[in-house]
Amino acid sequence: MEIPRSIRADYDNWNSFMESRVEFWNRASVHHTKAHCRRVLLFSLMLADSRGLSARERDILAMASVFHDSRRQSDMPDIGHGWRAAEYYKEFCELAGGLPWEPLCAAVMRWHDRHDEEGVEAITRGFPGEANGVLLYQMFKDSDALDRFRLGPRGLDVRFLRTEEARALCPWAERLWSEHGGKIE
Ligand SMILES: [Fe+2]
Numbered sequence: 001m002e003i004p005r006s007i008r009a010d011y012d013n014w015n016s017f018m019e020s021r022v023e024f025w026n027r028a029s030v031h032h033t034k035a036h037c038r039r040v041l042l043f044s045l046m047l048a049d050s051r052g053l054s055a056r057e058r059d060i061l062a063m064a065s066v067f068h069d070s071r072r073q074s075d076m077p078d079i080g081h082g083w084r085a086a087e088y089y090k091e092f093c094e095l096a097g098g099l100p101w102e103p104l105c106a107a108v109m110r111w112h113d114r115h116d117e118e119g120v121e122a123i124t125r126g127f128p129g130e131a132n133g134v135l136l137y138q139m140f141k142d143s144d145a146l147d148r149f150r151l152g153p154r155g156l157d158v159r160f161l162r163t164e165e166a167r168a169l170c171p172w173a174e175r176l177w178s179e180h181g182g183k184i185e
């Protein structure tokens with residue numbers, strides 16, 4: 001499926017960053033592979049574009065996309081993989097360099113494997129100065145959810161989506177699987 005032109009360059013940059021620099025623990029994974037993270041990245045960038053987010057906010061979503069499932073130990077719910085991914089991202093910023101350290105990005109990752117109420121509460125409390133803190137958390141979880149069509153045509157219950165932009169993107173996300181087998185070109 002064709003990538004919208006407006007996000008092509010960002011997508012290519014973050015995708016090659018993930019391919020070359022982000023290490024995934026669970027190489028035997030079926031559902032939480034780099035290919036999954038690549039599609040989450042694509043959805044994140046599309047949502048950021050349609051919402052008109054700033055470059056910094058868009059990068060927060062992109063970084064969360066490429067790290068968020070890298071520290072899974074299994075394809076089971078594996079609660080805690082979000083926290084481990086956030087730690088990995090932090091270490092990466094400190095030791096490897098080349099990435100901006102955004103505590104909000106770490107929080108989005110850390111809470112992505114928890115219930116919305118917990119994540120919203122933690123981000124509201126921890127980031128009172130971030131106008132779009134909760135929105136970024138919700139948009140990230142929606143991007144992750146939009147790739148549930150990989151599990152089958154009924155993999156995603158759209159009633160659980162949090163944002164209008166994600167609901168609007170559903171037919172596109174569904175077609176990515178029904179017509180293109182999940183392949184992005
Ligand atoms: Fe996850």
Ligand SMILES: [Fe+2]
Pocket residue numbers: 032036040068069144
């Ligand atoms: Fe994920």
